[in-house]
Every structure is written in C-alpha cells, then in structure tokens.
Amino acid sequence: MKKIIIILAIAALFGCTKEKNCNCGIVVGDNVKNQIFYLDVKNNCSKNKRTFQVDEKEWMDAHIGSEVCFTNSNSW
Numbered sequence: 001m002k003k004i005i006i007i008l009a010i011a012a013l014f015g016c017t018k019e020k021n022c023n024c025g026i027v028v029g030d031n032v033k034n035q036i037f038y039l040d041v042k043n044n045c046s047k048n049k050r051t052f053q054v055d056e057k058e059w060m061d062a063h064i065g066s067e068v069c070f071t072n073s074n075s076w
Contacts, residue, residue, distance in 0.1 A: 020044040022075035027062045041068060043076050050076045 022045035029040035031051075037059035042049050044067075052070060054062070062068050 021069060022046070023071060023073060024067055024069040025050075027064050027066050027068055029064065030059060030062065032059075039068065041070075045075060048076050 022043065025041040025043040027039055028042045028049060031038045031040070037054050037056055039052050039054055039059065039062055040049055041052060052073070058068075
C-alpha cells in the first residue's frame with residue numbers, strides 16, 4: 001500500500017508540471033491602422049500585455065483567445 005501511495009505522489013508531482021514559454025501569449029485584441037496589422041498579446045509568464053506589428057497572414061490566422069509565439073522577441 002505504501003508503494004502505491006508513493007508512486008501516486010511522484011506521478012502527481014511530475015505529471016502536472018508544464019513549463020510555460022515566456023515568448024508566447026494569448027491574443028487579447030487586434031487592430032488594423034493604415035493597412036498595418038497589430039495583435040495585442042498577454043504574456044504567458046508575466047501577464048503583461050504588448051502590441052506586436054504582424055503581417056496580414058499572421059493577423060488572419062490569430063484569433064482572440066488563441067496562443068501566439070514571437071521568436072524574435074524577448075519575454076515581455
């Protein structure tokens with residue numbers, strides 16, 4: 001019985017840890033000004049919001065509530 005409890009405790013400890021990518025976030029808004037496309041993104045780690053200029057294809061693919069990542073940007 002002790003082995004089962006220990007195994008379950010270890011599985012719970014390691015099975016639920018999910019590392020967040022701090023260069024990714026959730027789209028919370030979008031905008032277009034003078035044919036320039038913007039996404040407002042809330043960071044997964046810091047919860048800060050930042051506006052990114054993106055191309056039209058990326059803007060069309062991103063929906064509010066979806067996750068996007070920016071490899072050319074440090075965590076914000």
